Structure formats: C-alpha cells, structure tokens
Amino acid sequence: MNIIIIEDEFRAAKSLENLILELKPNAKIVGVYDSIETSIDVLSKEMKPDLIFMDIHLSDGLSFEIFKQVEITCPVIFCTAFDQYMLDAFKTKGVDYILKPFSREDIAEAFRKVEELKKHFQKNELPELESLLQNMIQPKSNGKSNFLVFKNQKYTTVLTENIAYFFIHNEITHLMTFDKEQFQLSQTLGQVADLVSDKQFFRVNRQYLVNFKAIKEMEHYFQRKILVKLTIETPEQLFINKEKTHSFFTWLEDR
Incomplete structure (x- = not known):
C-alpha cells in the first residue's frame, strides 16, 4: 500500500508516519508534503497513492483546494x-x-474503516472514489434500498423503508427514521428524490420529501393549501401549495 501524508507540522507528520508503519509494516510512505501547492504539483503527475492522510489547515490554505x-x-x-x-x-x-x-487507536480505527469500505465495495483493491460513490448513490430498479450514513465517528446503513422523511435544515439534507433517529446526508434533497421510489416518496415542498407510510392525515388550509400531518413529528408544519395538490392526491391514490 502506497501512502502519502499531507501535513505541515513536522512532529505531527513524523508521528503519523511512525504509527502508520507500526500498524502497517508492509505500507510504503511515498511522500510527505506540507502545502497545497506542493501537493497539487505531485498529485497532478503520475503519483497514484492508495491512501492519503491529510491535514486540513496547511501553511497556504485549506487542503480542500487540492480537490479543486x-x-x-x-x-x-x-x-x-x-x-x-x-x-x-x-x-x-x-x-x-x-x-x-491522534492516538495509535485512532489510526488503527481509520485503517479498519478503509478495509471495511474495501470489503463493502470492492473485492481485491482499495475503493476508487468513482466506484465508491457509484455504489453509494446508484438507485435500484424500485428505488434505492438503503443510505450509507456517518455519525459519532461510525458508518452505518439505514434502510430506505425505515425512513419517515428527508428534510433540509441549515442547507444540509437530513433523514429522519420511524425510530426518530436523525442523520445527515451528503446528497441534496433533489438528488435523494431521484434515488428513492417515486411510488413511496413525495416531494411535498422544497424542504421535505415524505414516505407514504409516514402520512397520518391531511386537511384543507388557508389559501387552498393542504396541511400534511405525519406519524413522526416534523420541525415545522408541512404545507402543499395549491399547484401541487392535484399531483399529491393522485400520488396518494396511485398504489
């Protein structure tokens, strides 16, 4: 396994290198770089590492610039x-x-996650980003069956059938399960809507995508809107405007 380290603190880089080689004796540290500029220069060439350890605050900015x-x-x-x-x-x-x-246990846990993803997405090699994302977001014929989520430093999957609704909060997409567990997602709400079954989920407005099974009742509201009540409480009331009312009731009947 070829590994590069992008870290501008000498002691942190050296400590990281020692821990990596202690945990993975067969690994090879093929480079240690301390800036965005140098990292871009190296990664733009032929170097194709299997894994990167990367600090975020570097001497010349945030390392997210490298990905651009x-x-x-x-x-x-x-x-x-x-x-x-x-x-x-x-x-x-x-x-x-x-x-x-970081500690030895932190680095060991990170390697464990890499291996876990490797086994989950590919059989014989570390997952490339495109393959990883494809497996994470590719819809099934009847809608995506589960979502990979991350919380409290751990990955888990949530079955789509157990999701009561998706919603936007502070410009970030979240899901809420019927067990009232909440997780953040990296996809936009529009992307989620494209992934799930349109027979099972309906985009009631710009902020909410709801599961048919979560709908408790509806009632008419001011200005010909429909107030939708779910079995799981939402942070705010759900309204469907008059332009979407017909398609909503058609969706409810079309099962």
Missing part, C-alpha cells in the same frame, strides 16, 4: 485539530475524520 485542482481517486483520512470541517471532508473523498492529538 486535481482528481483524487483514493480514500482520504483527514487528521486535523478542527472539528467544524467534518461535513466538507465527507463531501470530498474523506472516509474518516481524526481529531488531533
């Missing part, structure tokens, strides 16, 4: 002292997000 300049197809493990970039990390190529100061 070069195509990275291998998994990335982010190691940083800042926790506010987690969502951005998983929107790129991140498979783990380790907060400094």
Whole structure:
C-alpha cells in the first residue's frame, strides 16, 4: 500500500508516519508534503497513492483546494485539530475524520474503516472514489434500498423503508427514521428524490420529501393549501401549495 501524508507540522507528520508503519509494516510512505501547492504539483503527475492522510489547515490554505485542482481517486483520512470541517471532508473523498492529538487507536480505527469500505465495495483493491460513490448513490430498479450514513465517528446503513422523511435544515439534507433517529446526508434533497421510489416518496415542498407510510392525515388550509400531518413529528408544519395538490392526491391514490 502506497501512502502519502499531507501535513505541515513536522512532529505531527513524523508521528503519523511512525504509527502508520507500526500498524502497517508492509505500507510504503511515498511522500510527505506540507502545502497545497506542493501537493497539487505531485498529485497532478503520475503519483497514484492508495491512501492519503491529510491535514486540513496547511501553511497556504485549506487542503480542500487540492480537490479543486486535481482528481483524487483514493480514500482520504483527514487528521486535523478542527472539528467544524467534518461535513466538507465527507463531501470530498474523506472516509474518516481524526481529531488531533491522534492516538495509535485512532489510526488503527481509520485503517479498519478503509478495509471495511474495501470489503463493502470492492473485492481485491482499495475503493476508487468513482466506484465508491457509484455504489453509494446508484438507485435500484424500485428505488434505492438503503443510505450509507456517518455519525459519532461510525458508518452505518439505514434502510430506505425505515425512513419517515428527508428534510433540509441549515442547507444540509437530513433523514429522519420511524425510530426518530436523525442523520445527515451528503446528497441534496433533489438528488435523494431521484434515488428513492417515486411510488413511496413525495416531494411535498422544497424542504421535505415524505414516505407514504409516514402520512397520518391531511386537511384543507388557508389559501387552498393542504396541511400534511405525519406519524413522526416534523420541525415545522408541512404545507402543499395549491399547484401541487392535484399531483399529491393522485400520488396518494396511485398504489
């Protein structure tokens, strides 16, 4: 396994290198780079590592800039002292997000996640980004059967049939299960709507995509709107405007 480290703190880079070689004696550290500029230069050439350990705050900016300049197809493990970039990390190529100061157990757990994803998505090699994303978002013939989510430093899958509704909060897509568990998603609500069965889910408005099984009752409201009540409470009331009323009732009857 060829690994590169992108880290501008010498001690952190050296500690990381030592832990990697201790945990993976057969691994090869093929480069340690301390800036966005150098990393882009190296990754733009022939180097194709199997795994990257990457800090976020580098001497010349945030490492997310690297992804805008070069195509990275291998998994990335982010190691940083800042926790506010987690969502951005998983929107790129991140498979783990380790907060400094990291420990041997943190790095071992990161390798375990890489191996877990490897087994989940491919049989014989580390997952390339395109293959990884394809497996995560490719719809099934009758709609996507589950969603891969990340919470409390762990991956899990949520069956689509167990999702009461999807919604947008602070410009981020979330899902809410019938067990009232909430998870963030990297997809937009529009992308989610394209993935799930349109027989099972309806986009009631710009903020909500609801499961047929979650609908409890409906009632007429002011200005010919429809107020939709679900079996699982939503942060705000759900309204369908008069332009979508016909398609909504047609959807309810079309089963």
